[in-house]
Amino acid sequence: MRLRRFFPPAGVxxxxxxxxxxxxxxxxxxxxxxxxIGGLGxxxxxxxxxxxxxxxxxxxxxxxxxxxxxxxxxxxEARYLSLEATMLTARRSVSSRDLGSESAYESSFPxxxxxxxxxxxxxxxxxxxxxxxxxxxVDRAESAGTASFLHIEGTGGINFARVTLARRLTGQLxxxxxxxxxxxxxxxxxxxxxxxxxxxxxxxTLEVDWDRLGRWRFGLQYARERFxxxxxxxxxxxxxxxxxxxxxxxxVTTTGHTLEIPDGYAAGFSVALWSRGRVVGxxxxxxxxxxxxxxxxxxxxxxxxxxxxxERVAGNEGGxxxxxxxxxxxxxxxxxxxxxxxxxxxxxGGVAPxxxxxxxxxxxxxxxxxxxxxxxxxxxxRRGNQDELGARETFFRATLSLRISDExxx
Amino acid sequence: MRLTRIxxxxxxxxxxxTLSGCSNRADRIVGNKRLIRGPGGLGTTVSxxxxxxxDTYVAPATANFGPxxxxxxxxxxxxxxxxxxxxxxxxxxxxxxxxxxxxxxxxPQRVIxxxxxxxxxELSLTAAPWNSSVTWPxxxxxxxxxSTNYNFIGQLRVNLGPNGYTEIxxxxxxxxxxxxxxxxxxxxxxxxxxxxxxxxxxIFYHYTGPDSTETDSVDTHVSLNAYVHSAPSPPQxxxxxxxxxxxxxxxALALRASVPPIAAGNSVNEVRLILPVAGTPPAGNGAAxxxxxxxxxxxLRIRGTWSQGVTDEAGLTTDAVAxxxxxxxxxxxxQGDTALSIPLPRALARELAADTTSNEGILxxxxxxxxxxxxxxxxxxxxxxxxxxFLIGSxxxxxxxxxxxxxTSPPPGRF
Numbered sequence: 001m002r003l004r005r006f007f008p009p010a011g012v013x014x015x016x017x018x019x020x021x022x023x024x025x026x027x028x029x030x031x032x033x034x035x036x037i038g039g040l041g042x043x044x045x046x047x048x049x050x051x052x053x054x055x056x057x058x059x060x061x062x063x064x065x066x067x068x069x070x071x072x073x074x075x076x077e078a079r080y081l082s083l084e085a086t087m088l089t090a091r092r093s094v095s096s097r098d099l100g101s102e103s104a105y106e107s108s109f110p111x112x113x114x115x116x117x118x119x120x121x122x123x124x125x126x127x128x129x130x131x132x133x134x135x136x137x138v139d140r141a142e143s144a145g146t147a148s149f150l151h152i153e154g155t156g157g158i159n160f161a162r163v164t165l166a167r168r169l170t171g172q173l174x175x176x177x178x179x180x181x182x183x184x185x186x187x188x189x190x191x192x193x194x195x196x197x198x199x200x201x202x203x204x205t206l207e208v209d210w211d212r213l214g215r216w217r218f219g220l221q222y223a224r225e226r227f228x229x230x231x232x233x234x235x236x237x238x239x240x241x242x243x244x245x246x247x248x249x250x251x252v253t254t255t256g257h258t259l260e261i262p263d264g265y266a267a268g269f270s271v272a273l274w275s276r277g278r279v280v281g282x283x284x285x286x287x288x289x290x291x292x293x294x295x296x297x298x299x300x301x302x303x304x305x306x307x308x309x310x311e312r313v314a315g316n317e318g319g320x321x322x323x324x325x326x327x328x329x330x331x332x333x334x335x336x337x338x339x340x341x342x343x344x345x346x347x348x349g350g351v352a353p354x355x356x357x358x359x360x361x362x363x364x365x366x367x368x369x370x371x372x373x374x375x376x377x378x379x380x381x382r383r384g385n386q387d388e389l390g391a392r393e394t395f396f397r398a399t400l401s402l403r404i405s406d407e408x409x410x
Numbered sequence: 411m412r413l414t415r416i417x418x419x420x421x422x423x424x425x426x427x428t429l430s431g432c433s434n435r436a437d438r439i440v441g442n443k444r445l446i447r448g449p450g451g452l453g454t455t456v457s458x459x460x461x462x463x464x465d466t467y468v469a470p471a472t473a474n475f476g477p478x479x480x481x482x483x484x485x486x487x488x489x490x491x492x493x494x495x496x497x498x499x500x501x502x503x504x505x506x507x508x509x510x511x512x513x514x515x516x517x518p519q520r521v522i523x524x525x526x527x528x529x530x531x532e533l534s535l536t537a538a539p540w541n542s543s544v545t546w547p548x549x550x551x552x553x554x555x556x557s558t559n560y561n562f563i564g565q566l567r568v569n570l571g572p573n574g575y576t577e578i579x580x581x582x583x584x585x586x587x588x589x590x591x592x593x594x595x596x597x598x599x600x601x602x603x604x605x606x607x608x609x610x611x612x613i614f615y616h617y618t619g620p621d622s623t624e625t626d627s628v629d630t631h632v633s634l635n636a637y638v639h640s641a642p643s644p645p646q647x648x649x650x651x652x653x654x655x656x657x658x659x660x661x662a663l664a665l666r667a668s669v670p671p672i673a674a675g676n677s678v679n680e681v682r683l684i685l686p687v688a689g690t691p692p693a694g695n696g697a698a699x700x701x702x703x704x705x706x707x708x709x710l711r712i713r714g715t716w717s718q719g720v721t722d723e724a725g726l727t728t729d730a731v732a733x734x735x736x737x738x739x740x741x742x743x744x745q746g747d748t749a750l751s752i753p754l755p756r757a758l759a760r761e762l763a764a765d766t767t768s769n770e771g772i773l774x775x776x777x778x779x780x781x782x783x784x785x786x787x788x789x790x791x792x793x794x795x796x797x798x799x800f801l802i803g804s805x806x807x808x809x810x811x812x813x814x815x816x817x818t819s820p821p822p823g824r825f
Contacts, residue, residue, distance in 0.1 A: 037444045038824070099443060134824075140442040145454035146816070152445070154824075190821045192453065194679070198751065199455070202677035202818045208825065245675050245820050249760050252675040252820070295825035296448060345449040390443055 032106060032135040034094050034391050035354050035384055039298040039337030041134030041157045041186075045305075046111045048086045049401035053362025053377035054309025055329025057282035059268030060230035062174060062223050064370045065403065069111060069129060069162075070266045070284065071232040072176030073219035076166040078123045080371040081116045084403040085109075093394045097342065097386045108133065115164075123176075125164035132157040134186050142192070146199065151191045158261075159184035172224060178217035182239060182261055185209035205246040210239035210259050226272040236263035236287075257294065262287040264303070276315060280329075282307040288336035296346040299338040301353065306332045314366070327362045327377070335383075342390025352388035357381050358395075371405030447822035455679060457816040464666040464716075464771060465805050467646060467653040468723040471545045473636035474660070475606075476778050478520055481593050482529050482601030486643035487658040489601060490548050491517075492540050493591040493609055496633040498582035500613070501626070507618030511625065513574030514612045515556070517566040517593070518605045530597035532557040533568040536590035546638045551592055560602060568593075575613060578630075591632075601658070606635055641721070648718030651807040652688050655750075656776045657799030664712060664726055666771025667813035669762040675820035681759035683774075685750040686809035687741070689801040705741065706777035707752060708732040712770040728773050733758055735777070750800065759815060 033042040046069045051058040058068025067084060068074040089107045111129035118124055136154040141147070161183055166176030185207055192202040219232035241257040268282030284307070288300040309329030315322045335354035344350050358381025366373045379397040386392050445452070473492065474480075480489035501508070515533050535552035555577070556568040570577065581588035595601075610629040617624055642659045654661040665683065672678060714727030734755045741747050752774065762769040803809035 034444055038446055096443065138442055138445050140445070142452055144451045145456045145818075148455055148818075150452060152821075186824050188821075188824060190453075192455070192677075192818060194455070198682060198753075199679040199816055200756070202453075202455070202679055204453075204677060204821050206821060206823055208823070243823055243825075245823070247675065247677040247820065249678065249757050250672075250675055257825075293825055297446060297822075297825055339444075340446045342443070345446060 032133050033092070033383065033395075034136075034393055035335070035337070035339060035389070036134050037136045037138065037154065038339050039335075040293075041132035043303060043333065043335055044108070044110050044130040044133055044157075045331075045333075046129040046131075048084060048111070048403075049362055049375040049377040049399040050327065050364055050373070052379065052399050053327035053329055053360045053375070054280050054311060055282075055307035055331040055358075055360060056284075056305060057268050057270075057280040057307035057309050057329065059219075059232060059266045059282045059284075060221060060223075060228040060270040060280060062221050062228055062230070065366065065373055067113060067115065067403075068230075069113070069127065070282070071219040071221065071230045071268075072125075072164045072178040072217055073166050073174040073221040073230065073232070074176070075115050075123050075125050075164060076168045076174035076176060076221070078115045078117050078125075078166075080369075080405040081114075082371060082403055082405040083112070083114050084401060085112045086399060086401040088397055088399045090395055090397045094391055095386060095394070096391045098390075122165060122167045125162075125166070127160075127162045127164070129160050129162065130157060131160055131182075131184070146194060146196070148192045148194050148202075151193070153189045154187070156186045157184050158182060166219075172222055174221040174223070176219045178219075178234075179214050180217065181212050181214045182210070182237060183212055203247060205244070207244040207246075208241060209244070210241040213237055213239055215261060228270040229267075230269070231265065231267040233265045234263060234286075237261045241293075260292045262289070262292060262302075268307070276313045278311050278313070280307075280309045280311065286336065292336075296348065297340065299347050299351050300336050301334065301338055303336040304334040309360075324363045324365070327360075329360045329362075330358070331360070331381075332357045333383075339389060341388055352385075354384055354389065356383035358397075362399075364401075367405075369405075371403075373401070373403045375399075375401045375403075447824075450822055453819045453821045455816060455818040457680070457814055458670050459812050459814050460667045460670065461810045461812045462665045462667040462771075462805050464664075464718060465653060465811060466648045466664050466718045466720060467655060467661045467802075468664055468720055468726060468773075469642050469659045469661050470723040471641065472724065473542060473544045473638045475542070475636045477606050478637075478778075479517070479593075479604040479606050479609075479635055480601055480637045480639065480658075481531055481604065482595045483598050484601045484658070487601065487640060488595070489637050489639035489658075490592055490594045491604065491635060491637040492536070492544065492548060493593070493632040494540065494634045495581070495588065495591075495611070495630060496585070497630075498578060498585075498611075499628050499630045500579065500582055501615050501628045505617040507616060507623060509616040510575035511614040511616055513570040513578060514614070515568040515570065515591075515593075515609065516612050517609045519562065519564075519566060520603045520605050527600050528559050528561045528597070529566075529595060529600045529602045530557065530559045531566070531568070531593050531602075532596050533570075534592050534594060535588060536592050539589040542636075544636070544638060546640050548592060548638050549590065551594070552589075555591070557596065559597075562602065566593075566602065566604065570611075575615075578611065578613065607632075609635060646721050648720070649806055651804050652801040653804050655685070655774075655800040655802050660775075661799070662723060662773050662775040663802065664716065664720065664771060664773050665811060666712070666769065667811075668766070669759055669769060669813065670815060672760055672763040672815075672817055673819065677818040677820070678756040678759050678815070679818055680814060680816040681754045681756055682814045683752045683754060683772075683811060684814060685752065685800075685811045686803040686807075687747070687749055687800050688803045688807070688809065705738040705750075707736050707738065708775045708777050709734040709736065709752070709754065710773045710775070711758065712773055713768075715770060723773070726773055733772075750802070 059071045061068040095101045113127035115125045134157040138152040160180045162180035188206040190204040215235045215237040217234040221230040239259045241259045243254040245252045264286030266284040270280045272278040284305040286303040312326040314325040333356040338351040341350040360379040362377030364375030377399045384392045479491040533555045537550035537552045540549045560566045609632045613628045710728040
């Protein structure tokens with residue numbers, strides 16, 4: 001049964017309907033880490049489930065549905081109007097040095113992307129993706145001065161709204177460019193309550209936001225029949241940043257800070273080993289450093305992500321397993337945040353890095369016209385360490401991506 | 411087959427995104443230790459206590475236009491009620507057999523619990539019109555119109571006598587002939603509380619009906635009413651060790667305490683006046699003060715300078731509108747309550763702290779003090795002379811009033 005029988009002309013409405021549903025959904029809880037309580041928050045892998053199953057190696061992905069958010073050139077061969085959304089559900093187990101262990105379930109919505117092929121062969125894309133995730137929640141007693149109890153809700157992080165243009169320059173060469181606006185903010189709601197009924201609850205809002213400024217990303221891909229190379233470079237951007245502290249009847253605003261989103265690059269490859277198998281790899285680096293944001297509570301190093309993956313392409317014959325693609329991957333991530341060591345009050349008491357590794361496996365289905373897809377990936381990994389940071393997280397993530405398309409835009 | 415999967419996924423993905431929003435966050439325990447925000451801590455709550463540095467009590471000298479009208483005398487307290495009529499309503503004198511019978515001044519009482527004895531009162535014309543500026547002892551009186559000995563049962567009625575209807579005809583023709591009316595006590599020892607806005611002049615008359623002589627009446631409602639009362643006796647000097655708060659004299663408290671500076675970004679958790687209760691003034695009938703149930707307070711900001719020697723509320727320059735209206739928790743003397751704890755608006759504390767030169771203190775008044783009794787307000791039992799009243803320790807006493815300000819320093823920032 002061919003999909004095109006059902007989609008045109010209803011496909012356009014289906015895309016719009018899905019967009020409306022997704023937009024109307026209440027914002028879900030974010031897949032936060034216990035290390036999101038300080039610093040910039042958990043770095044988010046913005047890729048779809050297909051690339052996540054390959055360890056996040058997407059720089060050399062190409063083809064009608066090979067969309068990667070790392071390299072703008074990857075959408076150059078898009079043929080239809082496509083909408084792709086990704087949802088991630090995570091289970092975390094946190095082990096602490098002296099507080100035992102606990103588990104948590106969260107979900108997030110790393111990215112959504114709309115791609116449309118324009119007349120003339122240029123492809124236009126728009127996307128919204130999470131850069132970091134700073135959601136957390138803390139409940140703790142406080143004994144400084146009058147005894148009180150604190151409830152803190154942290155939300156926000158760095159997000160990106162992006163416009164992409166890409167096209168195929170030659171038979172083997174593809175190019176793309178992103179312009180993305182750095183959006184988002186860091187927001188914390190502090191509620192301090194007292195056992196003494198005459199003391200009213202103190203409610204404070206802390207917010208860090210910045211001027212919504214943009215930066216560029218340039219991407220190239222060179223693809224032959226059995227291999228492909230891809231690389232992208234993203235420019236840095238200095239963002240004037242404002243700190244707000246609000247409480248009932250008072251607001252303190254501090255300006256003069258800057259958040260410098262650093263430049264960075266990604267480079268990757270894809271090599272076919274045989275007719276149905278290929279290996280992918282990628283290295284990604286963003287040059288965060290101690291000048292990125294002046295703070296006594298966090299220091300920075302370069303973000304680095306190493307990704308490798310293997311994909312067995314779906315076959316046309318055989319049983320169910322043979323007709324499904326199989327993807328496995330691994331990734332190693334160095335968070336840019338250098339957080340105070342366990343027991344320290346700030347970075348002057350020493351800092352420790354957050355390193356994260358994960359392995360992944362995934363599969364998916366593709367529509368006959370190769371425009372629509374449903375992909376899943378399962379990931380497991382670990383981050384942090386008990387000796388330096390006082391806690392270690394083991395996480396399992398399930399990612400679902402859905403791409404629907406309308407081939408009437410051919 | 412594939413179409414089914416896609417459609418299914420189209421439905422499942424948004425649903426999962428929505429449904430998986432709930433999470434069991436782990437950070438509540440482990441995250442507490444990772445909440446590292448510098449050596450300054452996470453904010454500290456402190457309380458500062460300042461004893462008032464100026465205090466007195468003041469009584470209003472002007473008329474009370476509230477929901478109650480008081481008439482009578484009890485101890486040093488005395489009150490009379492004033493009325494005026496803007497237009498009169500006369501019966502239809504053309505009706506067959508019309509004969510005026512009587513004219514009564516009728517004044518419903520408020521529900522009085524425990525009232526005893528009687529109240530003798532006289533209704534008189536006032537010699538001149540009165541208005542909102544009238545003060546004790548009220549306008550000069552004109553001719554007496556009638557009197558009554560009221561035993562607190564039913565409505566108070568004054569019969570204007572055989573000339574009543576003729577007088578009303580004259581007043582209707584020329585309202586200047588009746589510039590106002592006063593209901594004045596002629597006996598001692600009791601105070602009546604009556605319903606404001608309910609007094610009428612009722613004209614009874616006969617007329618010839620279809621079968622016999624019928625009786626009917628026409629009411630003329632008073633257009634304005636109020637009462638004035640005497641000043642506290644002995645008058646306050648400003649150096650008393652006790653401040654009278656409330657009571658029949660409607661005493662309000664004028665208090666000033668320094669408000670310490672509030673650092674930028676600090677939360678104000680509490681700003682509260684603590685008024686130590688030293689006892690109750692003696693009631694007119696000598697009764698001890700029973701428990702107070704609820705107390706509605708109006709808090710007005712004083713704008714002009716004042717001294718402790720001020721006795722009249724008019725001597726204070728206050729805002730026209732209360733900065734706060736609070737209902738206090740029940741105060742039970744018998745259960746060991748020792749102070750009135752009055753929360754003040756936190757915004758007011760910020761204002762006074764930001765500009766100490768503007769701090770002239772506040773005036774605290776009990777709302778509708780004499781508009782009793784409402785079953786849920788003020789007293790479990792009372793007599794007509796009683797109003798909720800307290801003796802508050804002054805700054806000259808060993809238990810002075812004080813202001814308590816609690817603030818919390820702001821939490822440290824994320825970065």
